[in-house]
Amino acid sequence: MKKCWINGKTIIITGASSGIGREITRKFIQNNDCHVIGVGRSVEKFQALAQSLGEKSNHLEYYTFDVSEKSAWIDFADKIKGRSIDVLINNAGVLPPFASFDRLVELSEKESGDKCTKLEAVMKTNFMSILYACTYLLPMVEKSSTPALINVCSSAGCCALPGISVYSASKGAVKNFTESLMLEKGYYVGMICPGFTKTDIFRNQRRSMDNKLIDFIATNLDTMSRKIYRGICKKRRRMVFGFDAKIMDGWYRHYPRRSLTFFRDVMRRSHAEIFKDIFE
Ligand SMILES: NC(=O)c1ccc[n+]([C@@H]2O[C@H](COP(=O)([O-])OP(=O)(O)OC[C@H]3O[C@@H](n4cnc5c(N)ncnc54)[C@H](OP(=O)(O)O)[C@@H]3O)[C@@H](O)[C@H]2O)c1
Structure with a gap:
């Protein structure tokens, strides 16, 4: 086992049952002998993950609850009270369909009977869950000799795009919240901004994602989770990974106004089916 600050640590990872969270869970267990306390909703996905870990399956422990519910966090904090936790990785998130704000409101009303319920759910899952986790769990993490907090943001938190207004707002909140904590806390606080990565997060899309762009x-x-894993092992603070994320982040920081219209125009001209509910 390579020498690394995270070897043997106990890590809470939200959204550990799928996608990026599942892959980094696997790496921390297999490469660093970490004990991972995974949070998600699907018992079946956690069972499959545990099975894939073979003889190291006892390094994975999981709790299933809805991270957007404050009361669930209070219960969870109570359940793990007194345990030693070294690292908190807030990764759980949802992506609503790519659609204009007006369409998202229509969709929310159609699916939930209320214009705002589905939009609030995005803010609550992507941002409020991090606020709850930090409120109720950081005091435990801060008892560790090597406390660490890592929040998963998005390229959409670095630069807004049309069609993801609410998602982008939720990730913008994650970005600013995390950057504030980086300045306040005397320990490692990291922020990950992945670009477009093919995971199940696109399951809510109503249109096809087949497109050359x-x-x-x-x-x-695999590439994304490897970069994230290495970034955390090196205690990198600001991790912008993926070709698209680097362009969005870099251009927005240098040319905030022009880059926004440029990205919108690229999306419009791509004629991608997935962007149709934004521009038509
Ligand atoms: N994929 C991308 O292109 C991309 C780009 C930028 C940022 N990100 C961010 O990366 C993070 C991970 O995304 P991913 O692509 O790996 O997505 P994913 O495969 O859909 O995984 C999302 C994870 O979050 C959990 N989750 C979602 N809502 C939850 C809730 N209400 N309560 C508890 N757990 C919940 C899911 O648990 P269950 O499956 O058990 O419900 C799952 O484990 C997210 O924060 C996402 O915004 C992804």
Whole structure:
């Protein structure tokens, strides 16, 4: 086992049952002998993950609850009270369909009977869950000799795009919250901004994702999770990974106004099916 600050640590990872969270869970257990306390909703996905870990399956422990519910966090904090926790990785998130704000409101009303319920759920899952986790769990983490907090943001938190207004707002909140904590806390606080990565997060899309532009910019899950894993092992603070994320972040920081219209125009001209509910 390579020498690394995270070897043997106990880590809470939200969204550990799928996608990026599942892959980094696997790496921390297999490469660093960490004990991972995974949080998600699907018992079946956690069972499959545990099975894939073979003889190290006892390094995975999981709790299933809805991270958007404050009361669930209070219960969870109570259940693990007194345990030694070294690292908190807030990764759980949802992506609503790519659609204009007006369409998202219509969809929310159609699916939930209320214009705002589905939009609030995005803010609550992506941002409020991190606020709850930090409120109720950081005091435990801060008892560790090597406390660490890592929040998963998005390229959409670095630069807004049309069609993801609410998602982008939720990730913008994650970005600013995390950057504030980086300045306040005397320990390692990291922020990950992945670009487009092919995972199940696109399951809510109503339209096809088959498009040359998307294939060109998307990073595969294995590459993305390897970069994230290495970034955390090196205690990198600001991790912007993926070709699209680097362009969005870099251009927005240098040319905030022009880059926004440029990205919108690229999306519109791509004629990608997935962007149709934004521009038509
Ligand atoms: N994929 C991308 O292109 C991309 C790009 C930028 C940022 N990100 C961010 O990366 C993070 C991981 O995304 P991913 O692509 O790996 O997505 P994913 O495969 O869909 O995984 C999402 C994870 O979050 C959990 N989760 C979602 N809502 C939850 C809730 N209400 N309560 C508890 N757990 C919940 C899911 O648990 P269950 O499956 O058990 O419900 C799952 O484990 C997210 O924060 C996402 O915003 C992804």
